[in-house]
Amino acid sequence: MSDVDNKELDRMLQKAFEASTKIYQERGFQRRVGFGKRPALISVDLANAWTRPGNPFTCDQEAMDKEIIPGMQRLLEACRANGHPVIHVTTAYEITDRNAGFTDMGLWHCKIPIDVVDLKNKDLWAIDSRIAPIEGEYTMLKKRASSFHGTGLAGLLRAAGVDTILVTGVTATACVRTTICDGLADGFRTIAVRECIGDRVPGAVAWNLYDIDAKFADVHSVDECVDYLNKVNDTASRIAAE
């Protein structure tokens, strides 16, 4: 990311966001959807092809190692301590021959190099070992950007009584953003966890989180989310015990 001055870019983006915020505020956008009563953590594509070096899908490594993974570890700890469902989402394909008459890549390989994520090479799509799933946590294989489109996730979350999703992972531009847009449309209160969302090109996280916060989800810090995950359980337990 050396060809753009990131500080100058951030400064310019902040100016653009301030101008946009003025318009949005005057018109009643940027409302808060709020936290609900039964959360689940949806962690998107934090698998080796995205979290580790050397793959076309590798994301910004500094953000990954210093913010996303440590933030995820704290979120996982809070979910596990309080019995909140955790869904680890990953992406891989059975038929990666671009010339096949039928492929589970659909048409997406016509835009991006998903043909590298071969289902036979589990190292690529296994969840990063630093945040590995434990017994009882669901690892869901998806084929598209959204964790909801073309999967049963919405139905499974409803069946479990979940009303709120905390979304983390990569990339802001694609799989995280579409997961959030679909999550709200599928009837869930959507929370984007700021420090746990990454990308691989400059400005993409900032811009996409800005759009998301304006229209599709509330953006909150890891601290705020951990605090919520710990508190919401207390209330639920208290009610259940009455």
Place this chain on the structure above:
Amino acid sequence: MSDVDNKELDRMLQKAFEASTKIYQERGFQRRVGFGKRPALISVDLANAWTRPGNPFTCDQEAMDKEIIPGMQRLLEACRANGHPVIHVTTAYEITDRNAGFTDMGLWHCKIPIDVVDLKNKDLWAIDSRIAPIEGEYTMLKKRASSFHGTGLAGLLRAAGVDTILVTGVTATACVRTTICDGLADGFRTIAVRECIGDRVPGAVAWNLYDIDAKFADVHSVDECVDYLNKVNDTASRIAAE
């Protein structure tokens, strides 16, 4: 199936169907959707837990061994000879503990014993070896009755240019019927292959195929389908070669 006289049941069902057909014909139901130009074979749950003895899901064994499997072998041969896509669909679950806070069974285990089909026991959900997938054929894992609901199948078929689906498998009551209803709704010409659709309780195949043919798909014999699969390719090849 010893407690009901199957011949008497069939006779009675035929009388009921004749009365229904009279009503449907007068009112313009039972139309033909027809075969399209680019077919795919969708084979539903012909995996060991359904095709072999000894499982709660085991289907009628005589129909399975004498009609469904041999019919499927002929359909597969025709698809493979002519390059038509084949999708083998099966069903299994990662979290089969009924008391789990979140499970990929959703709520279906509250109605039927899907908790026996554990993803860790591949023997259960592997496609029957007599009709095993070959390289380039997609094996799709689903969680629900329909092969379309909560899966990316419709999008993948559209991406491959498919306009017609030939549906086979088990059971008529559940996974085959919902797959057909969704297939039509998702924009595909739907063909139910008569001899290749089974169930495990008396009358279920006859009744469900009757409903399906009246409203959701054309029911055709294996002979008719094999003939179509061989012919449609000729036309497509001719056009492509011009």
Place this chain on the structure above:
Amino acid sequence: MSDVDNKELDRMLQKAFEASTKIYQERGFQRRVGFGKRPALISVDLANAWTRPGNPFTCDQEAMDKEIIPGMQRLLEACRANGHPVIHVTTAYEITDRNAGFTDMGLWHCKIPIDVVDLKNKDLWAIDSRIAPIEGEYTMLKKRASSFHGTGLAGLLRAAGVDTILVTGVTATACVRTTICDGLADGFRTIAVRECIGDRVPGAVAWNLYDIDAKFADVHSVDECVDYLNKVNDTASRIAAE
């Protein structure tokens, strides 16, 4: 329905169901999904083209006038008294020319006469005046059999906190059955209200309710459902008031 002896048919169907039930019970099917905590009533296609004489879609008139409509009136009263959401679903089409290059009928007019339900003729698709929607009840226009497929219903119900759907209407064979199958798959506890589900051909209600109860929903009487609708509110109120 004069060409079939309905009593003889019913007797035969009961024998078939008894044989099936024995198999299902031995194998762990026919479980109870149960009533949840926040219900909604989903009333499918109880619009004039289905409830009144003279249309290809007209259903059995005796059942409609003596059972379905009176049962619906009791369910509506219980929902309205207790603040439970009611969704009235109907079906109509904007482009009913079968030869159009694009039509919102999709391919369904290739099987059944949906081209008669023209959106411009509101009399056809308006909800029957005996069970007319009141302010605050949502009337949803669908294009397909299922009330869930190709609509936003699942997301809207989840957003409203609904976990249980009571399904009524016509026909058992098509729109009611697909709505129930999808409702369960979308994560809702599904209840089929026995006396409030109809069809237009002999045996169809009995057979389809039998299949539904075995695999996709609990079948309950209007009495049981009204009782539940009145009781569930008490509990919810009590909790809210604490």
Place this chain on the structure above:
Amino acid sequence: MSDVDNKELDRMLQKAFEASTKIYQERGFQRRVGFGKRPALISVDLANAWTRPGNPFTCDQEAMDKEIIPGMQRLLEACRANGHPVIHVTTAYEITDRNAGFTDMGLWHCKIPIDVVDLKNKDLWAIDSRIAPIEGEYTMLKKRASSFHGTGLAGLLRAAGVDTILVTGVTATACVRTTICDGLADGFRTIAVRECIGDRVPGAVAWNLYDIDAKFADVHSVDECVDYLNKVNDTASRIAAE
């Protein structure tokens, strides 16, 4: 949009995009999905509440009047001359009371002011008269951002044999972007028509089209699209006439 220097913003965005493009190119992103053989035009939310002054949803008026509407007129002319399907999409709600127990707004009114688009006020959601639908063109009412999520659009397009969608309308940030992401996932070749996509905040069109072109659709000019719409018909006619 007076608080941000748009020229300076554009210059900075171009620098960011250049840095991103370098990364994307090295890694095999930004591929071309290409035009297919049977297109449809999907025009998103070009209804009065978005195209005319005075509504919270009003978009940038100069772009609307000088680029989007004139561009749409050219696209419509080409579609109509060649018999390509046109889908006009709009958004409105039946239950706009934010405190209702059930509303067809789902949860979206918790983020943006969709409660202003009341279905009873047709002026708000009617398609702009400058690009009004003609007989045979489908006007589809949606409830969410995406034209595909919670609608039957994908199935209807497949039923009509469509394999390519040209997407126009507003806003880039929300309804256009989600429509494009879903369109590709649903199996259609996705084309974003550059001059016919708008928004209401600075930089949003540029940034979102950049993301879209990198991963979800090919961005083309009106000229290129009109040319394609005229040419593709010739080929189709020729084949049909043989």
